[in-house]
Amino acid sequence: MSAPATAREPILARRLESRLRAATSGEVWFDRTTRGMYATDASIYQIMPLGVVAPRDADELDAILTIAREEGVPVTARGGGTSQCGQTVNRGLIVDVSRSLHALVALDVANRRARVQPGIVLDVLNRALRPHGLFFPVDPSTASRCTIGGMTANNSSGARSIRYGLMADNVLGIDALLADGTRAWFGEIDGTPQGPARYAELIARLRAIAAREADEIAARIPKVLRNVGGYAIQSVASSGAFNAAKLLVGSEGTLALFREVELALQPLPAHKVLGVCHFPRFADAMRATQALVALDPVAVELVDRTMIELARGIPAFAATMAKYVRGEPDALLLVEFTGDEPAPLRERLTALEDTMADLGFGGGVVALVDPAQQAEMLDVRAQGLNIMTSMRGDAKPVSIIEDCAVPLEHLAEYTSALTAIFTKYGTTGTWYAHASVGCLHVRPVLNMKSEADVGKLRAIAEEAFALVRAYGGAHSGEHGDGIVRSEFHAEMFGPRIVAAFGEVKAAFDPGNLLNPGKIVDAPRMDDRANFRYGPGYAPLPLETVLDWSA
Ligand SMILES: Cc1cc2nc3c(=O)[nH]c(=O)nc-3n(C[C@H](O)[C@H](O)[C@H](O)COP(=O)(O)OP(=O)(O)OC[C@H]3O[C@@H](n4cnc5c(N)ncnc54)[C@H](O)[C@@H]3O)c2cc1C
Numbered sequence: 001m002s003a004p005a006t007a008r009e010p011i012l013a014r015r016l017e018s019r020l021r022a023a024t025s026g027e028v029w030f031d032r033t034t035r036g037m038y039a040t041d042a043s044i045y046q047i048m049p050l051g052v053v054a055p056r057d058a059d060e061l062d063a064i065l066t067i068a069r070e071e072g073v074p075v076t077a078r079g080g081g082t083s084q085c086g087q088t089v090n091r092g093l094i095v096d097v098s099r100s101l102h103a104l105v106a107l108d109v110a111n112r113r114a115r116v117q118p119g120i121v122l123d124v125l126n127r128a129l130r131p132h133g134l135f136f137p138v139d140p141s142t143a144s145r146c147t148i149g150g151m152t153a154n155n156s157s158g159a160r161s162i163r164y165g166l167m168a169d170n171v172l173g174i175d176a177l178l179a180d181g182t183r184a185w186f187g188e189i190d191g192t193p194q195g196p197a198r199y200a201e202l203i204a205r206l207r208a209i210a211a212r213e214a215d216e217i218a219a220r221i222p223k224v225l226r227n228v229g230g231y232a233i234q235s236v237a238s239s240g241a242f243n244a245a246k247l248l249v250g251s252e253g254t255l256a257l258f259r260e261v262e263l264a265l266q267p268l269p270a271h272k273v274l275g276v277c278h279f280p281r282f283a284d285a286m287r288a289t290q291a292l293v294a295l296d297p298v299a300v301e302l303v304d305r306t307m308i309e310l311a312r313g314i315p316a317f318a319a320t321m322a323k324y325v326r327g328e329p330d331a332l333l334l335v336e337f338t339g340d341e342p343a344p345l346r347e348r349l350t351a352l353e354d355t356m357a358d359l360g361f362g363g364g365v366v367a368l369v370d371p372a373q374q375a376e377m378l379d380v381r382a383q384g385l386n387i388m389t390s391m392r393g394d395a396k397p398v399s400i401i402e403d404c405a406v407p408l409e410h411l412a413e414y415t416s417a418l419t420a421i422f423t424k425y426g427t428t429g430t431w432y433a434h435a436s437v438g439c440l441h442v443r444p445v446l447n448m449k450s451e452a453d454v455g456k457l458r459a460i461a462e463e464a465f466a467l468v469r470a471y472g473g474a475h476s477g478e479h480g481d482g483i484v485r486s487e488f489h490a491e492m493f494g495p496r497i498v499a500a501f502g503e504v505k506a507a508f509d510p511g512n513l514l515n516p517g518k519i520v521d522a523p524r525m526d527d528r529a530n531f532r533y534g535p536g537y538a539p540l541p542l543e544t545v546l547d548w549s550a
Contacts, residue, residue, distance in 0.1 A: 013050050016071055016093070023063040026056040026100060038078065038094045044398065044448055045086035045483055046532040049076070054099040058117065058259040061095070061177055065257065068093050069179065069513055076515045077253040079119060079150030082142040084399045085482025086530070087154065087252045087518055095257070098147050104128050105260055112265040113172065118149025118258045134265040137164035141382040149258050154480040155228040155250030159381070160336075162436040163298040165225070168232060168249040170264050176248060176256035179509040183259070186248050190241040203244060205507045209500050211238035216496045222474040226405035226439040229476030230489050230497065230519060231255075231504045247504075252480055253515040255508040269298075269338035273345045274374040275352045276366040278329040282431070285331035286412035288359050289435045292335055293408060295351055299336040300436035301381050307432050308332065310387045311380050317387070320376045324366050333435055334381055342369075384432040384441065394450070397430045397443030400457055400484055400525070401464040405439040405477030414471055418442060421463045425456045439477040448533045457526045465492060483530065486522030 017030045029035065030051040039048045050073060055061055068075045074092030081088050081098075088094070102119040109132045116125060122143040126135050139158030140146050146156070152174065157166040164170065173187030184199035193203045210217070210233055221227065221234045228250050235246035248256055277292070279285040282304060292300050303311075308325060311317040325332065337348040346369070353365045368374045380387070388397045406414045415431070422429045422444050433441035444460055446453040465475045465488055475492045476485045490498045498520075505512075505520045517523055528534050 009050060012071065012073070016051055016067065016073060019067045019071070020051070020053050020064065023067060024053065024055055024060045026060055027054040028052070038081075038096070039089060040532060041078075041081045041083045041086065041088045042399075043084050043086040043089070043482060043484065044532055045089050045530045046534070047086075047089040047091060047530055049090060049094045050092055052094045052096060054096040056100050058101060061097075061257050061259060062181060062183070064093070064095060065177060065179065065513075066181060069181075069511065074516050075257070075513055077118075077149065077153070077257055079147030079153075080121065080142065080145040082140075082146050083150065083154060083482060084402070084479045085484040087480055087482040087515070088150075089530075090515055090517065092516075097149055101149075102147070107132070109134065112267075113262060114265055115260055115262045116148050117260055118152070119147050122146055122148065122151065129265060130268065133268050135268050136170070136263055137266045138167050138170055141384070148261050148263070152249055152258060152261050153251060153253050155232075157226065157478055159299040159301050159434060161225065161434065162293065162300070164266065166228065168235065168246050171245050171249050171261060172243070172264055173262040174245045174248050174256075174258050175260040176258055178256050179511060179513040186244040186256075187262070188241065188243050193244070202507055206233070206236045206244075206247060206504065207238050209233060209503055210236040213496060213500050214238060216494065216500075220494045220497050222405075222472060224405045224407060224438060224472070224474050224477070226403070226434070226437050226477035227474035228478065229474055229481055229485060230493060230501050233497070233500055233504065250480070252482065252518050254505060254519050255514065257514070270340045271342045271345055272336060272338045272371065272374060273349050274368040274377060275335040275349055276324050276368065276377060277333040277335055277352070277356055277361070278326055278364040278366070279331045279333070279361060280329060282331045283412055283416060284359075284361070285333050285435070286415050288356075288361070289333065289411055290408045291355055291359060292333060292352070293436050295335070295337075295348065295355060297335045297348075297436070298338050299334070300434075301334040301336075302432050302435040302440060303332040303334065303381055303384070304431040305330045306430045307380075307384060307387055310390055314387065314390060317380050317383070320380055324368065324373070324377050326366060331431075334377065336374075336378075345369075381432065388430045388432070388443065391445070393447075395445050395447040395453070398446045398448060398457070399443055399479070400461050401475075402441045402443050403439055403478035404442075404464060404468045404473055404475055405437060406468060406471040406473035408438050410471040410473070411435070411438050411440075414438075414467065414473070415440065415442075417467050418464060421460060421467070425460055427456070434478070437477075438473065448531065449537060454526065454528065454531075461488070461525065462491075468492075481519050481522075483518070483522060484525050486517075486519050487525055489519075
C-alpha cells in the first residue's frame with residue numbers, strides 16, 4: 001500500500017471533490033473503497049489516488065484539468081486499467097474515460113476511417129465495424145476490455161503486428177487537450193502547422209529537438225518493429241512532413257489527454273488457416289521462427305510447455321489441448337495465414353508443412369481450416385497470461401521484462417541466455433506470445449510477498465536489459481514503460497536521448513501535471529512503497545462459512 005496521506009490531503013480532497021461535483025455532471029468518488037479499486041491495474045503496483053472522476057462528456061475533461069491545475073493535483077487518465085507496468089496508478093486525480101466517453105463518433109466506410117472517443121472498448125468498436133466488412137487490426141489480447149485511448153497511449157499491438165503494425169501505424173490523428181487547457185488536433189503536418197499558436201510552438205520545439213539529436217536517435221533508438229519505450233522522437237521530422245499524432249502515441253497520458261482518436265481501418269479478411277507447429281525442444285522453436293516468418297504469415301505465436309501443461313489442467317482448455325496438441329511438445333508455434341480465397345491458403349499450409357519438414361520436424365503440423373477450431377486454439381494463446389497465473393502458490397510469473405524484443409536472428413541465443421539468468425537467480429521463466437517479431441512474453445516466477453524474491457527483481461531486470469541491448473533489441477516492446485521500465489531509459493537509450501525526453505515533457509507539460517513519474521523522472525521500479533504487496537502486507541484473517549481447504 002502507498003504512503004499515508006499528507007496532512008494537507010484531507011482538506012485538499014474535500015475542496016477538490018466539491019469543485020468537481022459543481023463543475024461536472026459525471027461521477028466523482030473520494031471514498032476509500034473506490035480509490036482502492038483505482039489504486040491498482042494489471043501491474044505489481046498499488047498507489048492510492050486522492051480521488052476519481054468519470055466525466056460525462058469530452059468538454060468536462062477541460063473543466064477537470066482546469067480544477068486540477070488550479071489545485072496543483074496531478075491528473076492520470078484511465079481506460080480499461082489493463083496496463084501491466086503501472087501506467088494508470090498515481091497519486092492525485094484519476095480520470096476514468098471508459099465509463100461515458102465511449103462513442104463511435106464518425107465512420108467513413110469508403111475511406112476506411114473511424115473517429116472514436118477514447119473510452120471505446122476494442123471489441124465493441126470491432127462489432128460495430130463488422131457489418132461494414134471492416135475492422136481495426138491492432139489486437140491486444142485484452143480486446144474485450146482495453147480501450148482505444150489506453151491502446152493509443154501505450155502504443156499497443158498484438159499477435160498480428162507483423163502484418164498491421166502497432167497503434168503508431170494505425171492512428172491518423174488525435175484531438176488532444178494539453179495540460180494548460182490548449183486543445184489541438186495532432187495529425188499530418190506538411191508545411192505550417194494548423195491550429196493554435198501553442199501547437200505551432202510545440203511542433204517547432206519538437207522539430208528542433210529531432211534535428212539536434214538526429215545522430216543520437218539513429219545510433220541509440222532500436223531498429224526493431226517492437227520498440228515502444230520513451231517518447232517517439234524518432235517519428236518527428238526535423239523538416240518536411242510528419243504525423244504529429246505519432247509523438248502522442250505511446251506517451252502514457254503524460255503529454256496530453258485524448259478527447260478523440262482517428263483510426264485507419266482494414267478490410268476483414270475473408271478466410272484464415274492456422275498451422276499448429278510442434279517442436280520437441282524450446283530452442284528448436286526459437287531457431288525455426290525466422291524460416292516460418294519468411295512464409296509471410298499474419299502471426300507466429302509461441303505457446304511453451306508450462307502453458308501447455310497448465311492449460312491441460314484447466315477444464316475450459318483441456319479438450320482443446322487434447323484435440324490439437326499431439327504428444328509432449330516442448331513448444332508450439334501457431335502460424336496464421338489470411339486471404340480472400342481459400343485455395344491459396346491451403347497452398348500456404350502445404351508450404352508450412354514443407355518448411356517444417358526441411359527443418360527436421362516433418363509431420364509436426366496440425367492444420368486447422370475450420371474457423372471454430374482455429375478460435376478454440378487461438379483462445380488458449382490469447383488467455384496466456386490467465387493460464388500462466390493459474391500457477392498454484394504464492395510464486396507467480398511476474399511482469400518486469402516480459403515484452404523485450406530482439407531481432408529474430410538473435411531470438412534463440414537470447415532465450416537461452418535469459419534462461420541462464422533465471423537459473424542463476426534460482427527461478428524459471430514462462431514463455432509465450434509474439435515470436436514473429438522477437439517479442440516473447442517471458443516472466444520469471446517469483447513470490448512478490450517474499451523479501452528475498454523482491455530483491456531479485458532489479459538484478460534480473462538489469463541483466464536482461466543488458467542482454468537485450470547487446471542484441472540491438474528494445475527493453476519496452478509492447479506493454480509500455482510505466483514504473484517498471486522508465487527508470488531504465490538512461491541505460492537503454494543513453495543520457496542525451498533521456499534528456500531529450502525530459503525536454504519533450506517540459507515543452508508539453510511544464511507543471512508536471514499529467515501522470516507524473518512515468519517515462520521521465522520515474523521512481524525506482526522496486527520501491528516497495530509502491531507495491532501491491534508492500535512491506536507491511538498480510539492477508540486479512542477471514543473466517544469463511546464454506547470450507548475452502550481443498
Ligand atoms: C492479460 C493481459 C494481456 C495483455 N495483452 C496485450 C497485448 O497482447 N498487446 C498489448 O499491446 N498489450 C497487452 N496488454 C497490456 C494492455 O492491455 C494494453 O496496453 C491496453 O492497450 C491498455 O488499454 P487500457 O484501456 O486498459 O488502458 P489503461 O491501462 O487504462 O491506460 C493505459 C495508458 O493510457 C493512458 N490513457 C488512457 N486513456 C487516455 C486518454 N483519454 N488520454 C490520454 N491518455 C490516456 C493512461 O493514463 C495510461 O498511461 C495486456 C495486459 C494484460 C493484463
